[in-house]
Amino acid sequence: MQELKAVFESLEQLFESCNIDYNALKAQCLSKEWFDNYENQRIVNSFLFNYIKIQDKIGAKIFKMSLFELKEINDWSIPMIDILHTLEKLGIIDSIDEWDKLRELRNVLAHEYPADIEDRIENIALALDGFEKLKNQFLKIKKYCASKNILL
Amino acid sequence: MTSIRLKNKEISIIVNSFINTFQHGELYLFGSRTDASRRGGDIDLYITPFSKTELSRKKIDFLVNMKKGLGEQKIDVVIDRNYNREIDKIAKDTGVLLCRN
Numbered sequence: 001m002q003e004l005k006a007v008f009e010s011l012e013q014l015f016e017s018c019n020i021d022y023n024a025l026k027a028q029c030l031s032k033e034w035f036d037n038y039e040n041q042r043i044v045n046s047f048l049f050n051y052i053k054i055q056d057k058i059g060a061k062i063f064k065m066s067l068f069e070l071k072e073i074n075d076w077s078i079p080m081i082d083i084l085h086t087l088e089k090l091g092i093i094d095s096i097d098e099w100d101k102l103r104e105l106r107n108v109l110a111h112e113y114p115a116d117i118e119d120r121i122e123n124i125a126l127a128l129d130g131f132e133k134l135k136n137q138f139l140k141i142k143k144y145c146a147s148k149n150i151l152l
Numbered sequence: 153m154t155s156i157r158l159k160n161k162e163i164s165i166i167v168n169s170f171i172n173t174f175q176h177g178e179l180y181l182f183g184s185r186t187d188a189s190r191r192g193g194d195i196d197l198y199i200t201p202f203s204k205t206e207l208s209r210k211k212i213d214f215l216v217n218m219k220k221g222l223g224e225q226k227i228d229v230v231i232d233r234n235y236n237r238e239i240d241k242i243a244k245d246t247g248v249l250l251c252r253n
Contacts, residue, residue, distance in 0.1 A: 097216065104212045118233060122208035 004065045005151055007057065008142060014054050015135060021047035022131050030121045044124060048109055051127050054134055055106045058141075059099075063087060066141055069150045092141045099137075102130050155188045156181055156248050158195070165221035166197070167251045173214040176202035180247030183228075195225065197250075198243035200232040207231050 024043050034040050063083050067073045072086050087093045105126055112123055145151045158166070158181065170179045183196030199214075201207065211229050218227060230239055 100216045100219070101212050104215045108208070108212060108215075113237075116233070116235065116237075119208060119231075122206070126208055126212070 001069055001150060004062075004069055004145075007061050007065060008145075008151065011054060011057055011062065011138060014050050014057070015138065018047060018050035018054060018131060021050070022128060025124065025128060030124060032117045032121075035117050035120070044120075047131075048124075048127060051131055051134075052106055052110060054138075055102060055130075058134060058138060059103065062138070062141060066145050066150075070145070070148055087141075090144065092144055093137055098133065102133060105130050155186065157185045157188060157190070157193075162222060163250060166195075166218055169214055169217040169221070170199070170251055171253055173210050173217060174199060174201045174203075176253050178249065178253075179251040180243055181250050182243045182247035186246065186248050195227045196243075197227065197229045198232065198240075198247050199229065204233065207233065 021043050025047060028034060028040075035044075059080075064073070064076070064078075067083060067086055068076070072090070073083070081096075084093065084096045084099055087099075088096055093099050105123070109123055109127060112120060142151070156163075167179065170177075178200040180198040180200075181196065182198055184190045184193035185195055199211075201210070211231060215227060215229060219225070230243060232240060232243075
């Protein structure tokens with residue numbers, strides 16, 4: 001249980017950092033000209049770096065560890081699709097489809113061609129929406145775990 | 153189309169996902185799956201969409217849609233945005249047309 005608590009805490013720190021870049025990006029009108037400024041690219045890179053880390057930590061750790069502590073699963077080797085079905089059943093994720101889209105977006109972001117500015121701008125807009133969704137899912141699972149007294 | 157290394161069912165899933173997501177355009181298979189002498193490998197797809205709006209969102213929807221039918225596997229989707237990159241040239245020169253709609 002301590003390990004789960006530590007992962008929740010580290011995610012909170014990541015969300016805090018990512019939120020600074022998120023607010024900075026939301027205040028901008030992203031364009032090719034805006035990207036020409038390297039300082040602006042740094043904000044994007046910082047946001048995406050934390051975004052991907054958050055996504056990975058939620059997908060690979062929080063979901064499974066929480067369900068294990070909640071005694072919803074008892075096998076660490078359970079396939080991801082079964083984890084998602086359980087999370088959907090508990091109302092922690094809105095839909096498996098939405099999670100799949102976030103996961104594909106994460107992969108697209110990790111493999112994009114940096115020179116394709118138009119592509120990057122669209123991906124960043126999707127990642128900004130994705131960040132909101134990740135935050136929402138994080139808060140939902142945290143609330144759920146707290147209601148079952150497993151984060152004391 | 154005889155030399156491509158995809159089952160008919162896989163082609164059908166890919167083409168249906170393409171039409172559901174992009175509606176109109178061209179879909180090509182390129183890369184190692186067009187080479188009958190090789191084994192395994194990623195599925196490399198190239199799309200020339202008719203409409204150029206929301207292409208990143210459509211690419212993600214297309215990938216999610218396809219994987220529902222194909223299961224988890226490595227699929228790379230390159231979209232023609234009129235950039236004329238090296239990858240565009242390779243895909244256009246060597247790709248096998250799967251669908252024109």
